[in-house]
Amino acid sequence: MNRSQSANTVPDEPVLPHAPAGLAVGIGCRSGVTLGQIEAAVRAAQAGLAGWTLAQIKAVATLDAKAAEPALLAFCAAHALPLRTFTREQVSALAADALQSAPSAAAQARFGVAGVCEPCARLAANGGPLVRAKLALDGVTVALAAIANSADYVNPNQLQD
16 A cells, blocks of 8 residues: 555645655745744644655745845744745746645735745745645745755755856
């Protein structure tokens, strides 16, 4: 019996076909959220991925308009994670059928994009699949994507000028 056939499988738990190189976490948030709010949302999103810990997260991603959000920067610093940002054009170019959640009216009104966390997670994961669709918790949205190909993954911390 394989994992997907196990009687102990939680019905909505994502099943990864193979161990990805790591996870990219896409984060959207209201201005002024706290580090605690971001921590809680990321941990809640990751709780559904049995066996995965914060150590498997290789990058945090968000819209470039959120790049200076203090709590987001504090989360990245606390976990020694790079923050990758994407433009509205990059987010909009991602096909709507590549996302799992309904478009966000707030993201559309404020930034002109259908969503932040899911497309940013997928972009940071080199187009890898979402393994956790958008979770909204206390002013923070989080999605997790499996990094598509470890051989092709570019760690922004290793780039030379």
